[in-house]
Amino acid sequence: AVHDDCKLKFLELKAKRTYRFIVFKIEEKQKQVIVEKLGEPTQTYEDFAASLPAEECRYAVYDYDFVTAENCQKSRIFFIAWSPDTARVRSKMIYASSKDRFKRELDGIQVELQATDPSEMGLDVFKDRAN
Numbered sequence: 001a002v003h004d005d006c007k008l009k010f011l012e013l014k015a016k017r018t019y020r021f022i023v024f025k026i027e028e029k030q031k032q033v034i035v036e037k038l039g040e041p042t043q044t045y046e047d048f049a050a051s052l053p054a055e056e057c058r059y060a061v062y063d064y065d066f067v068t069a070e071n072c073q074k075s076r077i078f079f080i081a082w083s084p085d086t087a088r089v090r091s092k093m094i095y096a097s098s099k100d101r102f103k104r105e106l107d108g109i110q111v112e113l114q115a116t117d118p119s120e121m122g123l124d125v126f127k128d129r130a131n
Contacts, residue, residue, distance in 0.1 A: 001032040057095040
């Protein structure tokens with residue numbers, strides 16, 4: 001199940017730009033996705049990267065601002081499936097099997113990234129995928 005809060009916070013990020021990022025966690029006991037952390041609009045990519053646990057899976061949404069070659073200010077909403085190699089196998093399986101259903105709940109995601117270590121979701125990757 002997906003907690004209503006997940007959808008509400010995502011809509012706020014999408015429509016009002018209230019947050020820079022949202023980190024979601026699967027509560028295994030309650031079998032539902034909940035909001036674990038909200039990033040303020042002033043927070044940076046580094047703050048976002050630091051909020052993902054090194055040894056646990058998470059889903060995250062990141063509002064990435066960039067300037068195009070034509071000098072236009074744009075933003076893309078990235079969905080990140082964070083699944084580090086050091087995470088428990090059971091956890092990786094739960095996150096992998098729930099991902100598509102959860103992503104469908106969040107209407108407006110433009111780019112999806114699958115990352116097993118920080119280098120796979122570096123700012124350079126965001127830049128490449130945003131255009």
